[in-house]
Each structure stands twice: as C-alpha cells, then as structure tokens.
Amino acid sequence: MLEPTNPDALLEVRGLRVEYATPSGPVPAVAGVDLTLAPGEFLGVVGESGCGKSTMLFGIAQLLNPPASVTGGEVWFKGQNLVALTSKSLNALRWRDFSVVMQSAMNALNPVHTIGHQFKDAIRAHAKWSDTEIRVRSAEVLGLVGIDPVHLKSYPHQLSGGMRQRAMIAMALLFTPDLIVMDEPTSALDVVAQRSLMAQIKELQRQLGFAVIFVTHDMSLVSHFSDRLMVMYAGQVVELGTTRGVFDAPAHPYSKGLLDAFPSIRGEKKRLTGIPGAPPNLAKPPTGCRFHPRCPVAMDRCRTDEPELYQAGSAQARCLLHDPAFVKVEIES
Numbered sequence: 001m002l003e004p005t006n007p008d009a010l011l012e013v014r015g016l017r018v019e020y021a022t023p024s025g026p027v028p029a030v031a032g033v034d035l036t037l038a039p040g041e042f043l044g045v046v047g048e049s050g051c052g053k054s055t056m057l058f059g060i061a062q063l064l065n066p067p068a069s070v071t072g073g074e075v076w077f078k079g080q081n082l083v084a085l086t087s088k089s090l091n092a093l094r095w096r097d098f099s100v101v102m103q104s105a106m107n108a109l110n111p112v113h114t115i116g117h118q119f120k121d122a123i124r125a126h127a128k129w130s131d132t133e134i135r136v137r138s139a140e141v142l143g144l145v146g147i148d149p150v151h152l153k154s155y156p157h158q159l160s161g162g163m164r165q166r167a168m169i170a171m172a173l174l175f176t177p178d179l180i181v182m183d184e185p186t187s188a189l190d191v192v193a194q195r196s197l198m199a200q201i202k203e204l205q206r207q208l209g210f211a212v213i214f215v216t217h218d219m220s221l222v223s224h225f226s227d228r229l230m231v232m233y234a235g236q237v238v239e240l241g242t243t244r245g246v247f248d249a250p251a252h253p254y255s256k257g258l259l260d261a262f263p264s265i266r267g268e269k270k271r272l273t274g275i276p277g278a279p280p281n282l283a284k285p286p287t288g289c290r291f292h293p294r295c296p297v298a299m300d301r302c303r304t305d306e307p308e309l310y311q312a313g314s315a316q317a318r319c320l321l322h323d324p325a326f327v328k329v330e331i332e333s
C-alpha cells in the first residue's frame with residue numbers, strides 16, 4: 001500500500017519484518033508487526049530478553065545496522081514511509097520529529113566531550129541557531145529533567161548513571177519531537193532511580209505532549225505509566241491492549257506468565273511463578289503457536305495451527321483460545 005490507512009495516527013507500522021543475516025541463514029527477529037500509535041500516546045513494549053523488542057524499535061527508527069535489515073513492511077510516520085526514505089531525509093526527521101533514547105547513556109554519549117558540546121553538535125546538525133540560542137535551549141532541556149545547567153560543562157563520567165540517562169532524555173527533547181522511542185532507558189539504574197525516572201518521563205510527556213514507545217522486560221515498571229501495552233514473544237505481537245485491561249485480565253497465556261513472574265509494587269503478596277523454559281531460537285521457531293511448548297493451556301491444534309491476532313475483549317491476542325471458530329465450537333459442544 002502506498003499511504004497510511006489511518007491519517008490521524010502519528011505512527012502506523014504495517015507488517016514490519018526484520019532479519020539478521022547469519023552464516024547459517026536469515027534469522028527473522030521481527031516477524032510481521034502491526035502497530036498504530038496516536039499522538040501523545042504512551043505505549044509500553046514488554047517481553048523476555050531476545051523476543052525482538054529492541055530489533056523492532058530499531059526497525060521502526062531505521063537505525064538497524066548489518067547484519068540486521070528491514071525485509072518487509074512499512075513504517076508510516078507523519079505521512080511518510082520511513083522504510084522508503086533516503087538517509088538524508090531520515091536525518092532531517094531524527095531529533096526534530098522523533099528521537100531515540102538508548103539502553104545505556106554511557107555508550108550513547110561521547111566520553112571525551114562535555115554534555116553541552118554534545119547538545120550543541122545535535123542542534124547544529126539540524127538548525128542554524130546562534131551560540132546564545134543553543135546555550136539557552138540546552139540549559140532549558142537540562143532543567144526540564146531536573147539537572148542543574150552547570151552540568152553542561154560536565155563530562156559523562158562526572159554524572160551518576162541516573163543523571164546520564166536524564167541527560168540523554170534532555171538531548172532527545174532539544175527540538176520537542178512528536179515521538180520518543182526508548183529502549184530500556186532505566187535498565188542500568190537501581191529500582192528507586194528507575195521509578196523516579198519513569199515518573200519524570202511521564203510528567204514531561206504530559207507537559208510537552210510527545211508520544212512514547214517504551215521497551216522494557218519489566219512488566220511492573222510500565223504498569224503505572226503506559227496507556228497501552230504490547231506484549232512480544234518470539235518476534236511477534238502476542239497481545240495488544242490497554243495497560244489496565246492487560247493487567248486485570250491478560251488474554252494471552254504468555255502475558256499472564258509475565259505478570260505472574262513480577263511482584264506487584266502495591267498489590268497483595270503472591271507466590272511468583274515465572275514461565276518454565278526459554279524463548280525459542282528464532283532461526284527455527286516452533287510450528288503452530290510459537291508459545292505452545294511453554295504454554296500451560298496448550299491444546300493439540302496449538303502445535304499445528306498458527307494463530308492470528310484475534311479480538312479478545314478490548315484487547316487483541318495471538319492465541320487460538322480466542323479464535324472465533326474455536327470459541328463457536330466450544331459454545332456449541
């Protein structure tokens with residue numbers, strides 16, 4: 001298709017496929033993801049390590065490097081298909097219209113330049129601002145994330161881990177983009193710093209109105225902050241629904257397993273169970289439903305029939321239990 005189907009969406013991802021080229025053949029790490037994001041929406045993306053969350057995020061932001069590449073699908077952002085854009089056109093959108101906050105600021109920030117220097121480089125690549133304008137805006141965004149602007153003169157190693165992540169978020173805000181994609185930005189922080197950074201991201205989002213795609217493997221971390229939740233397993237979306245809905249009544253057995261694996265922050269104490277086994281090798285995923293070897297409620301047909309994303313209440317779930325044909329047979333018998 002040559003245009004987005006939902007003109008009101010900020011982002012529309014259709015059939016996104018990403019493969020890693022390896023000596024033993026391609027590894028499909030993202031196997032056909034569809035996603036629509038409204039302006040100002042906060043989407044949490046959860047799933048165990050290795051299920052393709054980061055690869056999907058980088059596929060959306062067009063930041064993949066070999067051996068990974070987008071092998072199919074479209075990523076419509078503000079009316080343009082990012083997959084088809086030249087790197088020059090993409091560069092014009094980055095920072096200004098969407099920005100990316102990586103897992104580790106220590107890797108993303110240049111250790112030999114001050115924070116101010118790095119902000120200046122990012123601004124100069126996209127705008128012809130005077131030195132004064134650059135200084136004012138840099139101090140402003142640092143203030144937004146609660147860091148004293150004196151730290152524009154600091155080197156990354158002079159800041160704590162939490163401050164470095166905040167500085168990265170400040171940098172992502174330089175041009176107040178419409179979308180910020182975040183790949184586990186809090187994973188290197190202790191639990192207290194994680195929660196406070198999450199609260200700050202949410203507050204900034206309320207103030208400035210940008211949309212967020214937030215990747216994490218910690219279901220409880222996003223529970224209070226995201227509007228919707230996308231659960232990924234083995235390169236596919238297995239559940240997509242409102243965060244409250246997924247927490248209250250997970251429609252996919254994998255989502256339920258993830259929820260049972262994390263302690264609730266304020267809820268009642270319960271025994272944590274976890275999910276037996278490990279995610280599959282994506283070079284050779286299981287037949288039928290990819291989760292069936294680990295699923296506590298697997299049926300015979302789960303070994304052979306590939307589930308689609310079915311409507312399950314207000315959510316969508318890739319589970320044959322929600323296949324309308326199966327539900328009909330159940331009711332009749």
Ligand SMILES: Nc1ncnc2c1ncn2[C@@H]1O[C@H](COP(=O)(O)OP(=O)(O)OP(=O)(O)O)[C@@H](O)[C@H]1O
Pocket residue numbers: 020021022027029047048049050051052053054055056067217281282283
């Ligand atoms: N260089 C590579 N070559 C081959 N396969 C790769 C390579 N890098 C990643 N993969 C495959 O892509 C899959 C998805 O990896 P990805 O990092 O996107 O997962 P993730 O869900 O973000 O995990 P994490 O939470 O640990 O960051 C992995 O399971 C792996 O099979």
